[in-house]
Amino acid sequence: MKKKGNFIFYTLTMISFLLIILNSCKKEQIPILTTLDVSSITQNSVSCGGNITSDGGGTITVRGVCWSTTQRPTISDSKTSDGFGLGNFTSNINGLLSNTTYYVRAYATNNTGTSYGTVISFVTAPSMTPWLLSGLDGKWVNSIAISGTKIFAGTYEFGVFLSEDNGLSWTAVNIGLSNSNVNSLVLADNKIFAGTESGIFVTTNDGTNWTQVNANLPSSFHSVNCFAVDGNKIFTGGTFGVYRSDDFGVNWSPMNTGLPTPGIWEGVIYSLAVCGSYVFAGENNTCYRSDINGSSWTTVGGSNDVHAFAVSGNKIFAGCNLGYWVGVSDNYGLSWTSVSNKPGSSTWSFVVAGEDLIQGASNGVYLTKDNGTIWNNVSTGLSGSIISLAICDSTIYAGGYGIWKNSLASVVGN
Numbered sequence: 001m002k003k004k005g006n007f008i009f010y011t012l013t014m015i016s017f018l019l020i021i022l023n024s025c026k027k028e029q030i031p032i033l034t035t036l037d038v039s040s041i042t043q044n045s046v047s048c049g050g051n052i053t054s055d056g057g058g059t060i061t062v063r064g065v066c067w068s069t070t071q072r073p074t075i076s077d078s079k080t081s082d083g084f085g086l087g088n089f090t091s092n093i094n095g096l097l098s099n100t101t102y103y104v105r106a107y108a109t110n111n112t113g114t115s116y117g118t119v120i121s122f123v124t125a126p127s128m129t130p131w132l133l134s135g136l137d138g139k140w141v142n143s144i145a146i147s148g149t150k151i152f153a154g155t156y157e158f159g160v161f162l163s164e165d166n167g168l169s170w171t172a173v174n175i176g177l178s179n180s181n182v183n184s185l186v187l188a189d190n191k192i193f194a195g196t197e198s199g200i201f202v203t204t205n206d207g208t209n210w211t212q213v214n215a216n217l218p219s220s221f222h223s224v225n226c227f228a229v230d231g232n233k234i235f236t237g238g239t240f241g242v243y244r245s246d247d248f249g250v251n252w253s254p255m256n257t258g259l260p261t262p263g264i265w266e267g268v269i270y271s272l273a274v275c276g277s278y279v280f281a282g283e284n285n286t287c288y289r290s291d292i293n294g295s296s297w298t299t300v301g302g303s304n305d306v307h308a309f310a311v312s313g314n315k316i317f318a319g320c321n322l323g324y325w326v327g328v329s330d331n332y333g334l335s336w337t338s339v340s341n342k343p344g345s346s347t348w349s350f351v352v353a354g355e356d357l358i359q360g361a362s363n364g365v366y367l368t369k370d371n372g373t374i375w376n377n378v379s380t381g382l383s384g385s386i387i388s389l390a391i392c393d394s395t396i397y398a399g400g401y402g403i404w405k406n407s408l409a410s411v412v413g414n
Contacts, residue, residue: 029056031108035065035117036088042377043098043125049082049090050106050117058110060084065091067104071121075107075114099126099413122374125367126413130381131404134167134397141399144390145185145192150206151392152192153403154182160194162207166395167405173207186227188234189248195224195236202249213249228272228279235279235294237269242281244294258297259288273309275316278332282306287318289333300333310350310357315371317357319347326359328372339372351389351396356412358396360386365398367412378411 032054040047048065064080066073080091096102102124106117136153143154151163152173159174160182174180177194184195194201199214218240225238234245241256260267260283271282274292280300281288287302307321316333319326324345327336349360359366364379365386381404388399396411398404 028058028110028112029054030113030115031056031060031110033063033106033108033115033117035104035106035120036090038104038120038122038374040377041122041125041374043127043380044096045092045094046096046102046104046122046124047090047092048104048106048120049088050108051088052086052106052108055086055108056110056112056115058112060086060108060110063089063106063108065093065104065106066116067093067102069100069102071103072119073103073105074116075109079107096124098124100124125376125378126410128378128380128410128413129407131365131379131398131406132381134403134405135163135170136161137402140387140401141403142183142387143185144388144397144399144403145187146390146392147187147190147192147206149392151390151397152185152207153399154185154194156181156183160185160192160207160210166392167397167403170403173203174210175208176203176210176212177201178212183224183238184226186229186234188227188229189232191248193227193234193249195227195238197223200224200236200249200252214252215250216252217243225268225270226272228274230274230279230292233293235272235274237272237281239268241267242269242272242294242297255290255294256297257295258290259283260285270305270307270321271309271318273311273316275309275311276314276332280309280316280318280333282309282318287333300329300336302327302329302333302336308347308350308360310352312352312355312357312371317350317372319350319359321346321348326372339368346385348385348387349389351391353391353396353408353412358389358411360389360398360400362386365389365411369412381406 033052036049064082066079068077082089105119140156145152153161159180161170162173179196179198181197201210203210222239228235243252244255273280277292279290285304288297289300290297303320303325305322306318308319310317328339346362362385366375367378386398386400396408
């Protein structure tokens with residue numbers, strides 16, 4: 001029994017000794033990491049980064065991203081150095097060529113070696129001619145409407161202006177427009193409707209004269225923020241909820257079933273859009289949807305404070321003004337996908353150009369050619385917030401503190 005006991009003792013001792021040796025000889029591994037999505041793409045710069053989830057048992061001595069025009073960049077190519085250690089990091093890449101396909105991936109190095117994340121490709125923004133200030137300098141341009149070759153600009157405090165020469169000159173057209181704070185403009189039945197802070201006005205002669213058309217609108221309402229048109233139906237939204245006219249503004253009827261009672265913090269409608277057989281409304285706290293008549297509204301989520309919608313085919317885009325959220329729905333609002341964490345901050349407006357979507361934001365103009373996966377900054381020459389966008393033939397107009405114009409081909413890169 002004693003020999004057997006000694007045998008067991010020595011065996012266990014030997015196993016423990018071997019385990020200690022094996023553990024002490026355990027090799028350090030290379031790090032494990034992923035590459036983060038690219039964002040803020042311009043003609044010559046982009047933001048990227050990585051997330052290191054394991055240091056491989058060693059110390060991360062350097063980390064960053066590497067990039068090249070070839071498909072498998074390494075640290076022998078161009079690279080950034082963005083600190084050390086585990087976790088997320090952000091890299092800013094500069095000095096790129098415009099309209100060029102690049103490949104980028106994150107890397108991390110410890111004493112054993114260097115490992116890489118997944119390769120991501122992106123295309124830098126095309127070279128573009130700078131935006132030119134077309135006029136109305138010092139005036140906030142809240143809305144732009146196009147009627148043939150005529151361009152109407154609705155401004156805060158100065159009423160409506162008209163250009164008939166591609167934005168080279170602007171003329172005030174405000175006779176009969178008793179409120180000069182114009183929030184929104186829309187074209188319907190060869191008429192121009194203007195939403196102001198004291199109601200709705202219409203002109204049938206390109207702004208030579210305006211007539212107020214507030215029939216059946218609440219006498220206590222204030223701001224008319226938006227319009228949407230479907231055939232002979234015009235929807236308007238503002239601090240009074242939603243109203244509809246079936247006779248091009250002669251009479252208006254409330255369409256507020258299901259909407260919250262308008263107040264300071266809810267019930268204010270900032271944007272409207274028609275998509276398929278539905279009407280969408282952006283309210284303080286969420287998005288609403290109704291049948292095409294606007295007869296009853298239900299919440300469809302999205303985000304709060306949606307100031308802009310855009311419809312492209314069966315897709316509807318929504319942009320939030322109090323944050324960076326832009327969402328898209330391809331099932332008429334039943335579900336939304338966040339298509340960007342950071343295009344331009346605070347969406348004010350959208351315009352659709354073919355299959356491209358252009359966003360007016362508080363920090364310029366952004367373009368996406370892939371339904372929002374990647375956004376390009378196309379703001380060269382602009383300054384400040386862009387509140388309104390419109391396309392007239394081959395020219396795009398951007399309204400902010402003044403109105404700018406550019407070739408549409410230059411902006412979208414075609």
